[in-house]
Amino acid sequence: MKLMVFDVGGTAIKYCVMDESLERTKSGSVPTPATSQEDFFDLLCSLYEPHRGEVEGIAMSMPGFIDSERGICRGGGALVYNYRTEIAAPLAKKAGCPVFIANDGKCAALAELRSGALQGCQNASVFIIGTGVGGGVIINGEILNGKHFTAGEYSFVRVSNTDWNDPMTTSGMVCSTTGLLELYRRMTAFPWEPMIDGKQFFDKVHAGDEIAKMVLRRFCRQVAMQISNLTILLDLEKVAIGGGISKQQILVDTIRECVDELYTDSGPYFDIGLPKPEIVACHFGSEANLVGAYYYYADRT
Numbered sequence: 001m002k003l004m005v006f007d008v009g010g011t012a013i014k015y016c017v018m019d020e021s022l023e024r025t026k027s028g029s030v031p032t033p034a035t036s037q038e039d040f041f042d043l044l045c046s047l048y049e050p051h052r053g054e055v056e057g058i059a060m061s062m063p064g065f066i067d068s069e070r071g072i073c074r075g076g077g078a079l080v081y082n083y084r085t086e087i088a089a090p091l092a093k094k095a096g097c098p099v100f101i102a103n104d105g106k107c108a109a110l111a112e113l114r115s116g117a118l119q120g121c122q123n124a125s126v127f128i129i130g131t132g133v134g135g136g137v138i139i140n141g142e143i144l145n146g147k148h149f150t151a152g153e154y155s156f157v158r159v160s161n162t163d164w165n166d167p168m169t170t171s172g173m174v175c176s177t178t179g180l181l182e183l184y185r186r187m188t189a190f191p192w193e194p195m196i197d198g199k200q201f202f203d204k205v206h207a208g209d210e211i212a213k214m215v216l217r218r219f220c221r222q223v224a225m226q227i228s229n230l231t232i233l234l235d236l237e238k239v240a241i242g243g244g245i246s247k248q249q250i251l252v253d254t255i256r257e258c259v260d261e262l263y264t265d266s267g268p269y270f271d272i273g274l275p276k277p278e279i280v281a282c283h284f285g286s287e288a289n290l291v292g293a294y295y296y297y298a299d300r301t
Contacts, residue, residue, distance in 0.1 A: 003297055004048050004055045007104065007289040008032060008062040010078030010131030014287075015047050017055060018294045022115070024287065026051060037081045045095050057098035058091070059297035061107040061289040063132065065149040068102045068296065074149055076156070078131055100297040104128065105152055106143050107292025108242050108282065109136025113143070114295055116283030117240045125152070125236050126282060127227065128289070129180075129243035129251075132172040137234065154226060175223045177245055184215045198245045205250060216254055224258035231277045242282035242289075252281045 005024075007014040009032060016027040030047070033039040048058060063077030071088025092099040102110075108126045112118040118126070122141055128134030137144045137152035144151040155172030163169060173179045181195050188211055196204075204212035227239050241252050256279040263276050282288045 001298065001301075002055045003057055003059045003294055004051050005290045005293050006044060006047070006058065006060040006062075007107075007287075007293065008060060008079070009104070010063060013043070013047075014290060016290060017051055018059075018290065020298070022291055022294070024290065032079070035081075037085065040079070040081065041091055041094055044091060048095050048097070052097070055097075057100070057297065058095060059293040060087075060099065060101045061104045061293040062087070062101055063104050063134070065153065066101055066103040066106075067149050068100065071099070071101055073101075076150070076153060100293075100300055102293060102296040103134075103136070103149070103152075104289045105134035105136035106145070107136070107290075107296060108134060108240075108284075108288035109138055109152070109292065110143055110295050111284050111288045111292035112240050112242075112282055113138050113141075114292075116288065116291075117280045118238055121237050123235050124238045124240070124277075125230060125234070126240045126242055126288070127175075127223065128282075129175065129177055129223070129241065129245055131178055132176050134243070134289075137230075139234065154230065157226065157229070159222065159226070171222075171226050175219070175226055177243065179222075180215065180219045180245075183219060184212060187211050187215055202245070202248045202250070205248075216250070217258070220251070220254040220258045221262075223255050224262050227255070227259055227277065227279070228262055231275055235275055236277045237275075238278045238280055240280050240282045240288075242284075242286065244286045246281055247285055249281075252279065255279055 002019045005018045012029050013032050014029045016024040018024050065074040065076045073082040075083050088099045088101050108128050118124045124138045126136045133155040135152040135154045157171040159174050160169040185195050284291050
């Protein structure tokens, strides 16, 4: 079965044609519309149309609290115009084909559980670092959804009570690529300059830029703290790091080092036997959401 698969992010929409062997062809990426749901649907249909004759339908990973059974975005995520609206049915009508949607973090978790880095795990998680933070939790070998479809949405976890109402103190901001780049901009003492992108930041890290290296370490410590909190609550065996910047091996390595340091530096607190998860990169890297969306669609048919 071939499907048109979309991975909708806050910044870009990745797409491809995928078959049952997970072979991905006709791949590409376009900016995510920031304007309206109508523009969003129009763009998706324009990308689907050239492949109408070769695919059976559309599988889509997207941000937000997604009710997959009803095809509704209940809220959350970067695309405010999708809040509390039907997605699957109107898009299916417009495109003229079946459409199935699922939360991006849960898609990544399903991909890694089914045929990736989390195979065989009882309790595990993915930590997807993108415009925000995507999350998916595996409990007893199954993806956890929750009654309100918010299970695993640790993008909204508070990391500080310094300013109770400041959204910048959520994990989704502090532990995201957006948060990483904003921290670098503030630490360079040139906050009026345009924000660099992820590639430019890691180019600076690899070139030995001391500020970039310090920012990376500080960022990874924030991620490590969230992973530790999740592990204490859920007894996680593994946490798989994904998202666009997870292609940078130094990111995954530094997160792993910071998790190790957190347990070592905390001394007797962790000597009592609290679990330390294995930190791994997503097997499917930044394409985990695409693979998981395919699986969700295939499981439904």
